Amino acid sequence: MCGIAGAKNKQAVENTVEHLKHRGSSCKVKEYGEFSLAHVLHSIVGEVEQPLREDGIISANCEIYNWKDLNEKYGWETENDAQTLLKLLEKKGVSALEELDGIYAFAYFKDGELILARDKLGMNPIWYAETGEDFVFASEKQALEKEDFKPRELHPRRILKYNLETGEVCFENREFFEIDVDESKELEEAAEEVKELFVEAVEKRVPDTDLALLFSGGVDSTMVAAALQELDVEFTCYTSGIQHGNVNAPRDMEWAKKVAEEMDLELESYEASLEEVETELPKITDWISSTSVVKSGVALPFHLALRRNSYGVSGAAEDPGSSTCGDEKVVMTGLGSEQLYAGYHRHQGYLNKECLSGLRSLFENDLYRDNVVSFRNGYELRAPFLDHELIEHALTLPEGFKVKDEYRKYVVRLAAEKLGVPEEVAWRGKTAAQYGSNFDKAISRLAKNKGFDHKQGYLNSFRSKxxxxxxxxxxxxxxxxxxxxxxxxxxxxxxxxxxxxxxxxxxxxxxxxxxxxxxxxxxxxxxxxxxxxxxxxxxxxxxxxxxxxxxxxxxxxxxxxxxxxxxxxxxxxxxxxxxxxxxxxxxxxxxxxxxxxxxxxxxxxxxxxxxxxxxxxxxxxxxxxxxxxxxxxxxxxxxxxxxxxxxxxxxxxxxxxxxxxxxxxxxxx
The missing domain is CATH 3.40.50.620 (HUPs)
Known part of the structure; x- marks a missing residue:
């Protein structure tokens, strides 16, 4: 995946894309008559530079898992998924998006019309701004904010069309997933289906390069590890946490070490200091354009685990292209399990409706943060629990399969055992990342040290917008x-x-x-x-x-x-x-x-x-x-x-x- 940007004013694109260079190792800005497009390349499949041109022009941030199947279907011989996406759009227009299995955000320019679209879950972001004289877009909010634009996020279930001649913006809405419960299912049968679909979801996301896994020792990340082992894929697990003052050792780090030893996983763990957290928090709020306590608390263990791997203990590099971390360009995560299988305590009653609601808001609550933080550390993020086939299957499950006895995500825990996840891990209770890593306590301590009454006020001090x-x-x-x-x-x-x-x-x-x-x-x-x-x-x-x-x-x-x-x-x-x-x-x-x-x-x-x-x-x-x-x-x-x-x-x-x-x-x- 990569970074994209564009505007009618070429200088605006060049200025904006300067704030996206962390998303790849090379950058191109090209002018096409009245509109300019930019692309920052983080290559996973081939080294094909963008923007690409046939009758239309595309700048895409995509990972299309079925691009080779589409080539075979239509008789194409493209070098990577972006080329296949361009050919599909040329052939069928935006209706072609229903054929894609993958994640994407792209700008497609043809006949005086610019089309912006992203995958309907919102894994890959697009932000845009309308001014009196221009229309500008970019992969990240901060890139537009720093050029004094007033950005808004393109909703994942909307396709934006911009007419260059009239300046008119219109939208086409897309359908989302629906609940379709199959009451005839048996619990054991459903667990076996979850296992099989999950392994397939992991397999299609395995890159040709080395692979990293964000690892907490919980059921979700351990399930990803078990699937990778079943597929005989080499990978390295990363975790981080903090212990300061009289605070206990971070539970997630302890569990990660214990599970890694039991399952013979390669694990890199990093214990941060309070001083590092103080240094990194303002950066994170700038990157994700948010002072949310939850988002910052979750971003910290994510960022610090990957930062140590990519750029050394001394700090994150400004240019990911200078990384000496070898071939690791992809990181997997267990994100999405809570939303699919009612993992949160707020999931009470009408469980499938709660799951669907969680999926609708995932792009705002989690995906943008994780996408941005991963790219700041030189990684592309992949989330197998958010595979569309797995989502559709989860929405067919009776609610009693998701919450049973005292357990949430009951069917997933059964599937995890079938995959070889240790029993005590499969049935381990949920601890949110910011608490299991102790970074929430670190934010509280820093807020108190700085004289703030609460964490929110402390984080708000980092951001004027x-x-x-x-x-x-x-x-x-x-x-x-x-x-x-x-x-x-x-x-x-x-x-x-x-x-x-x-x-x-x-x-x-x-x-x-x-x-x-x-x-x-x-x-x-x-x-x-x-x-x-x-x-x-x-x-x-x-x-x-x-x-x-x-x-x-x-x-x-x-x-x-x-x-x-x-x-x-x-x-x-x-x-x-x-x-x-x-x-x-x-x-x-x-x-x-x-x-x-x-x-x-x-x-x-x-x-x-x-x-x-x-x-x-x-x-x-x-x-x-x-x-x-x-x-x-x-x-x-x-x-x-x-x-x-x-x-x-x-x-x-x-x-x-x-x-x-x-x-x-x-x-x-």
Whole structure:
């Protein structure tokens, strides 16, 4: 895989591509009449330089696993996958994408039209920006930011078409995966199928060069190792962690060493220092264009494990082409298992819907970070769990195969044992990378040392630009305000508030009880402009009104994403996701699957004056109406929820609220 960039202005391309040179060993910028394309080459299959030209022109960042099969099918004799992709586009246009097995991001220019597209999971990134005079795109957000463009990410389920003559941008939407459960399956049969499909997914991703594996000693990375051993592939495992002060040794490093010894794996482990973490954190937030605590905490063990291998202990090189790491250009990861097989504790109820939702947001939550960090260390990332055949199979599995007894990812654990993963590893509990490596604790320590009250504030200090420009769906109640508050604290710009004023008091989606004065007050307090969209509140049709409202938010405020205050309502969250995806928006649900009792206590601690305005649950008498939740009565409310079995946060409509008082830090955001 490689890096790509382009613009009408050749100088803009040359400037932008300077910030992408870490993605390969050579760079070409070529002018084609009114448009210029650039390509940074990180060669895995051949040394064919891009951009490539036939009738049309392509600059591609791709790894197409079935390119030789496509050559045989159509009688072509290309040297690599990018050439095959170009021929396929010349022959069939963008409909050809359905024939591809692989990951890709490309720019295809022909007859005055530029087409940008990426694989529908979003393994390979594209960011773009529209200016008054130009249209520019690049593989990484930071490359555009550093040239003072205002980038937005091309949604993986959208194909962008730019007309050079008119300057018009339009989109074509693509379908995503769907749930198709087969209740006739037997558990053992399903586990055997997972094993076979997984080995095939690993095999197609094995490069001709040396191979690295990010290794934690957990079931996912060990399953990749076991599959590679079955395929008789040589590889080296890499892990990292940190131990400082009185913190215990990093569990992932200990497990990695133990499993490596038991399975006879070659393992390189690296223990970082607190000083190194302090040095690397500002770099990481710059690379990934985000100050997310989770993203930074996961990026650290990834980066430090691979950095030591590629560029030595002293630090990452500016030019990956100068690496002395031999032939290793590819790193495999166990990413994707949690999303496919309900590995997270937030996966509660409607498991396959939760899995599908996780897959939809994977490009935002994980894939961009991992793609960028791997290339900063001279590697291309490959994730066999995200093979399309494996995904389609996972969405046919009954939910009881994914969570059984006390185990999550039950069917995967059975498949792992069948592959030869040691039993204690196959059934080992999940520990997130930032915790198993101790890097989350390291960030906490550094934040405290620097005088910050929390990790987020410390990381925010590294980045002046916002992480995302967001529209906040709001009803004026506690949940939409709390979600907005959390999103703003995470260094996001709240570009506008969006309210659906419903004429139906029984609407499952929107609150019809708030007055326009309350919404205007919220807008004034937060300093964010308010968009109000009227809706009759008719089931399903009200989503068309939501789409209109979010369309206005894009047009007027150039928002990239939407904040939803859902805590446990799959009905609401799923519908917002589908509408947002049609518009190319990301969805942020910072309260999702929050422990409702702890959440109510948190609201009080943070300074939200939450007033109950309506009750509709057994156990909640009318004397609660008008009550402002405080430290004492919140415990009474929680006790009642336990006694009568209603949601402590009112997520099921048991009561409704308005926010009478806001935390001081929310004022003007």
């Amino acid at each position: 916002e992480n995302n420009r967001l529209a906040a769906l709001t009803s004026g109640g506690k949940d939409s305000n709390a979600a907005l508050y959390r999103a703003a604290r995470r260094n996001n710009e709240i570009s506008c508030l969006v309210n659906l004023s419903s004429g139906n008091k029984e609407s499952y989606m929107f609150d019809a009880r708030k007055t326009s004065e309350e919404m205007e007050r919220q807008s004034e307090i937060t300093g964010s402009p308010l968009l109000v969209q009227q809706t009759d509140g008719e089931k399903e049709k009200e989503l068309q009104d939501l789409e209109k409202a979010l369309g206005k938010a894009i047009e007027q405020y150039d928002v990239e994403g939407v904040i939803a205050g859902a805590i446990a309502s799959t009905y609401q969250r799923d519908r917002v996701e589908k509408v947002a995806e049609r518009l190319g928006l990301k969805v942020f649900a910072p309260l999702w699957q929050e422990n409702q009792e702890n959440y109510m206590r948190w609201l009080v601690r943070e300074g939200f004056g939450v007033q109950i305005t309506h009750v509709a649950a057994r156990g909640l008498e009318e004397n609660w109406i008008g009550t402002v939740i405080d430290e004492e009565n919140v415990e009474e409310l929680i006790d009642l929820s336990r006694e009568y079995g209603f949601n402590a946060a009112g997520e099921g409509g048991e009561y409704e609220t308005r926010v009478k008082n806001f935390p001081k830090s929310i004022t003007g955001l």
